[in-house]
Amino acid sequence: MHRRLILLLALVGLLTACTSGGPGPTDAPSTADGAFPVRIDHAFGAAEIPARPQRVVALGVTDADPVLALGVTPVAVASYTFYQETGGLGPWARGLVQGEAPQVLTEPEPNLERIAALRPDVIIALSSGIDRAAYDRLTAIAPVVARPAGSIAFGVSRTDQMRAVATALGETARGEELIRTADAAFADAVTAHPEFRGKVGATVLPFDGTYGAFTAADARGQFMTGLGFAQPPAIAERDDRQSFYVEVSSEQAGLLDGDVLVMLADEGAAKQQVDSDPVLRQIPVVARGDMVVPDADTRGAMTYNSVLSAPYALERLVPQLAEKLAG
Missing domain, CATH: 3.40.50.1980 (Nitrogenase molybdenum iron protein domain)
Incomplete structure (x- = not known):
């Protein structure tokens, strides 16, 4: 598929999930909250995170949301273009920022020098279009949580995204609570x-x-x-x-x-x-x-x-x- 078209529809966002699409939601992780190291398998291998991350880069265009939902403010976020000039965040997430506002990564491809300068403990790249080559370069900077095996670029479900981020940050119980709340909102709408x-x-x-x-x-x-x-x-x-x-x-x-x-x-x-x-x-x-x-x-x-x-x-x-x- 023509790369310009993919960037137009996905990264530029002039057009990123519910649990029903793509590969089925994974089972809840068995890792106890706060217990590190953790391992997260994904399409390019596995992320080995040795300790609870303090500095998080949300490289996927929607990955800031689950990070903020867990009470962590990323040091940098990617974003669809319609929010790049408002801090990279939608109105549902802006009030959760604590301390210094995240930098907004506007480049269509990962800027390795800029990301390295942020000194991240982990790079969350679930709702991103990175390929194997980009993944290999990013892992030289920090562990990278990429999309699950079997999913396509920008095709990670809301549940899989939340569970992977919750595991990476040592907040699996809170992650499951957030999943239930979002699912309940859909269930209530369907019932009504x-x-x-x-x-x-x-x-x-x-x-x-x-x-x-x-x-x-x-x-x-x-x-x-x-x-x-x-x-x-x-x-x-x-x-x-x-x-x-x-x-x-x-x-x-x-x-x-x-x-x-x-x-x-x-x-x-x-x-x-x-x-x-x-x-x-x-x-x-x-x-x-x-x-x-x-x-x-x-x-x-x-x-x-x-x-x-x-x-x-x-x-x-x-x-x-x-x-x-x-x-």
């Missing part, structure tokens, strides 16, 4: 809205005159499946399990039809594309007014779909979905 179950609803980002429909490998796709929605059949058929989205040309916009459509196009070029696309306007879900365009922070919270952002997104998006289906 049984009409969501089995309805068809894609989550889509417009880019460069085409559309990216997120799959169950992506946090945004997982968010909808967690509420009971199904992908449009034509999108599901085109999901090769190798990417976090299915590309749909403007001429094929009819593939996005369903009971509801979540369009991540609240501003800029994405909004202009949606507003000016005559084919999109003619597909039934759009023609009858059942397209939801979330605001920037709701879009961000869906994109992160972390233990912190998921409840925030549910509170804002669920009423909009319910209103469309009721109409």
